Amino acid sequence: MTTQFVSSTTLIRALGLVAGICGIIIVGVYEGTLDAVNANKKIALERQVFKVLPGAKRVQAYDALPNGITPAGDRDAPPGAIRFYAAYDAAGKLTGIAAEGSSAGYADQVRVLYAYDPEKQVITGLGVVSMRETPGIGDKILVDQDFLRNFVALDVALTSDMKTLANAVKTVKHGTKANAWEVDAITGATVTSKAVGRGINQSAQTLLPRLVPHISQLTSRD
Amino acid sequence: MNNETIANILLTTILPGNFVLAMFLGMCPFLGVSQKLETALPMGLATAFVIMVASISAYFMNLLLVHFHLEFLSVITFITVIACTVQLVEMFVKKYFPVLFRQLGIYLPLIATNCAVLGVALFQTARQYNFTQSLAYSIGGGIGFTLALVLMAGLRERLQLANVPTLVQGTAISLIVGGLLSLAFMGFAGIGAGE
Amino acid sequence: MNSTISNFDEFMDGLWKQNPIFVMVLGMCPTLAVTVSAVNSISMGLATTFVLVASCMLISMLRHAIPKEVRIASYIVIIATFVTVVDYAIQAISLDLYEALGAYIKLIVANCILLGRAEAHAARNPPVPATLNAIGMGLGFTLGLLAIGGVREIFGAGKLFGIALFGPHFQPWVVMVLPPGGFFVLAGWLILFAGIKANKQRKIDAEQALKGAQA
Numbered sequence: 001m002t003t004q005f006v007s008s009t010t011l012i013r014a015l016g017l018v019a020g021i022c023g024i025i026i027v028g029v030y031e032g033t034l035d036a037v038n039a040n041k042k043i044a045l046e047r048q049v050f051k052v053l054p055g056a057k058r059v060q061a062y063d064a065l066p067n068g069i070t071p072a073g074d075r076d077a078p079p080g081a082i083r084f085y086a087a088y089d090a091a092g093k094l095t096g097i098a099a100e101g102s103s104a105g106y107a108d109q110v111r112v113l114y115a116y117d118p119e120k121q122v123i124t125g126l127g128v129v130s131m132r133e134t135p136g137i138g139d140k141i142l143v144d145q146d147f148l149r150n151f152v153a154l155d156v157a158l159t160s161d162m163k164t165l166a167n168a169v170k171t172v173k174h175g176t177k178a179n180a181w182e183v184d185a186i187t188g189a190t191v192t193s194k195a196v197g198r199g200i201n202q203s204a205q206t207l208l209p210r211l212v213p214h215i216s217q218l219t220s221r222d
Numbered sequence: 223m224n225n226e227t228i229a230n231i232l233l234t235t236i237l238p239g240n241f242v243l244a245m246f247l248g249m250c251p252f253l254g255v256s257q258k259l260e261t262a263l264p265m266g267l268a269t270a271f272v273i274m275v276a277s278i279s280a281y282f283m284n285l286l287l288v289h290f291h292l293e294f295l296s297v298i299t300f301i302t303v304i305a306c307t308v309q310l311v312e313m314f315v316k317k318y319f320p321v322l323f324r325q326l327g328i329y330l331p332l333i334a335t336n337c338a339v340l341g342v343a344l345f346q347t348a349r350q351y352n353f354t355q356s357l358a359y360s361i362g363g364g365i366g367f368t369l370a371l372v373l374m375a376g377l378r379e380r381l382q383l384a385n386v387p388t389l390v391q392g393t394a395i396s397l398i399v400g401g402l403l404s405l406a407f408m409g410f411a412g413i414g415a416g417e
Numbered sequence: 418m419n420s421t422i423s424n425f426d427e428f429m430d431g432l433w434k435q436n437p438i439f440v441m442v443l444g445m446c447p448t449l450a451v452t453v454s455a456v457n458s459i460s461m462g463l464a465t466t467f468v469l470v471a472s473c474m475l476i477s478m479l480r481h482a483i484p485k486e487v488r489i490a491s492y493i494v495i496i497a498t499f500v501t502v503v504d505y506a507i508q509a510i511s512l513d514l515y516e517a518l519g520a521y522i523k524l525i526v527a528n529c530i531l532l533g534r535a536e537a538h539a540a541r542n543p544p545v546p547a548t549l550n551a552i553g554m555g556l557g558f559t560l561g562l563l564a565i566g567g568v569r570e571i572f573g574a575g576k577l578f579g580i581a582l583f584g585p586h587f588q589p590w591v592v593m594v595l596p597p598g599g600f601f602v603l604a605g606w607l608i609l610f611a612g613i614k615a616n617k618q619r620k621i622d623a624e625q626a627l628k629g630a631q632a
Contacts, residue, residue: 044512
C-alpha cells in the first residue's frame with residue numbers, strides 16, 4: 001500500500017474549509033431563528049404568568065440582585081441573580097409577582113412558577129413549568145385540587161428585618177398541615193410534592209429578601 | 223443556580239437516576255460490550271474516567287461560551303472537546319496500561335460517541351450545576367454506568383448457560399434483562415431527595 | 418463503485434433491509450428515551466433524518482476535498498453543525514416540543530447512525546445516491562421510533578397522537594411510559610421480527626425439502 005504524504009497545509013486547509021462552511025450555516029441559522037425563538041419564549045412566559053396571575057395584562061421581567069432589582073434584558077439572568085416577573089393589569093396597577101422555583105423530583109427537575117402577593121406576603125397561585133414525573137402519580141401536582149389549594153394563601157412573610165422568611169416553606173405529610181407556611185403533600189406522591197415545596201422555599205428565601213425592600217420601585221410605574 | 227446537595231446528586235445519579243437504566247445514555251456499550259465481566263469492568267472504568275475529564279472540560283468550556291455569548295456553539299465545542307479528551311485518554315492508556323489498551327481495542331475510541339459522555343456535559347449545563355456539583359454528577363454518572371455494565375455482564379454470563387428460546391436470543395433477551403434492571407433501580411427513587 | 422445499484426434500491430436499503438433500529442440496533446439512546454408518545458417519536462425521527470440527510474449530502478459533496486486523516490473530525494463538525502441547526506429550528510417552531518424532547522435533541526450528534534453512515538456510505542458515493550440512502554435510513558429510523566412510541570403511548574396513556582382511544586375508565590399501564598417500558602417494547606418488536614423471519618425460513622426449508630423429495 002503506497003502511503004501518500006499529505007502536507008499539513010492540505011489538512012489545515014481542508015479543516016478550515018469545513019469549519020468555514022459550518023460556521024456560516026450555524027451563524028446563519030442562529031440569527032435567522034433568533035427572533036422566532038425569542039417571540040416563542042415571550043409568549044410561553046406570558047401564558048404561564050397569566051395563568052397564575054389572572055387579571056394581568058402585561059408582564060415585565062426583572063432580575064433581583066443582592067443590592068437591588070433591575071429590569072431584565074433579553075438575555076438570561078446573570079449568575080447570582082434571580083429573575084422574577086411583575087404583572088400589571090390593564091390600568092397599570094401591579095397585580096402580583098411571579099417567580100420560578102425548581103428542585104429535583106422523582107425523575108428530573110420540577111420547575112414551578114408561583115404567584116406572590118406583596119401586600120399580603122403570601123403565595124397565591126402555582127403553575128408547573130416543566131416536569132418529568134411519573135404519569136398518574138407525580139403528575140398529580142398538576143390536577144390534584146387539594147394540593148393546589150395549598151398555594152392559595154401560602155405564608156411567605158419575611159422577618160421584621162426583611163433578611164429571611166419568618167417560617168421556611170415546608171412540605172408535610174398528607175393531612176398534617178397545621179400552619180399557613182406548610183404544604184400538604186399528595187399521598188403516594190411525596191417525592192414530587194416535596195420537590196415543589198423545596199423549589200418554592202429555595203426560590204422565596206433568595207428572592208423575597210431582595211425584592212420586598214424595593215417593592216415600591218415596581219408599584220410606582222406609569 | 224441549582225441547590226442540589228452533593229450527596230443528593232451522587233446518590234441519585236448512581237441509583238434511581240442511573241445514566242444507563244433510567245436515562246438511556248450509553249446504550250451502545252451497554253448492549254455491545256457487556257458479554258463478559260472481565261471486559262465490562264475495564265470498559266466501565268475507562269468510560270467513567272472519560273466522563274469525569276469531559277465534564278470538567280465542558281464546565282470550563284461552557285464558562286467561556288457564556289462569557290462570549292456563544293451558547294449556540296455548545297454542541298460543536300462539547301463534542302470536539304470530548305473527542306480531544308478521548309484522544310488524550312487513548313494515548314495515556316496506550317503508554318501506561320498497554321494490556322488494557324489491547325483489551326479494549328476499538329471500544330476505547332468509541333467512547334467518544336458514547337451518549338453518556340456528551341449527556342453529562344449537556345445535562346450539567348442545562349441544570350446549571352456549579353463546579354463541585356458537576357464533578358459529583360460526573361463521578362456519580364461514571365460509577366452508575368460501571369455498575370449497570372457490570373450487573374449486565376454478570377447476568378449475561380449466566381444467561382449463556384440458561385435455556386433461552388431461539389426467538390429471544392441475542393439483543394432481545396439483553397433488552398428484557400436491561401428492562402428488569404431498570405425496573406429494579408426505580409425502586410431506589412427518592413433516595414437522595416433531601417429532608 | 419455502486420453504479421449498478423439503482424437509486425430506488427438505495428432508498429429501500431436504508432428503509433428496510435438495513436433498518437437502523439431493528440436490524441442494526443443502532444441509535445439506541447434517543448430510541449428509548451423520547452419514545453413515550455407517537456408525536457415525540459416522529460419529531461425525534463424527523464429531526465434525526467434531517468441531520469442525517471443534510472450531513473450526508475454535505476459530506477458527499479466534500480468527499481474529495483477532505484483528506485482521510487481528518488475525515489472523522491470533519492464529519493463530527495459537520496454533523497454537530499446540523500444538530501445545532503435542528504436544535505434552533507425546533508425552538509423556533511414549538512417550545513413545547515423542545516421541552517418534551519429536551520437534551521436528547523443535542524444528543525443526536527452522538528447517535529452512531531450518523532457517523533456510521535457518513536463513513537460507510539456518504540464518503541464513497543456521489544451526492545444523489547448518498548442523499549437517497551440517507552433519506553431511506555432516516556425514514557426507517559423514524560418508523561422504528563414510531564413503532565415503539567406508538568405502542569408505549571397506546572398502552573401507557575391510552576392515546577395515540579394525543580387522541581384518546583379508550584374510554585375514561587382506562588387504567589394506563591404506567592410502566593410503558595417509564596424507562597423499563599422502552600426496553601420491553603423494543604425487545605417485543607425484535608422478537609416479533611425474529612419470529613417473522615423464522616417463519617419465512619421455515620417455509621423456505623419446507624419448500625426445499627418438498628422439491629428434494631420430488632426430484
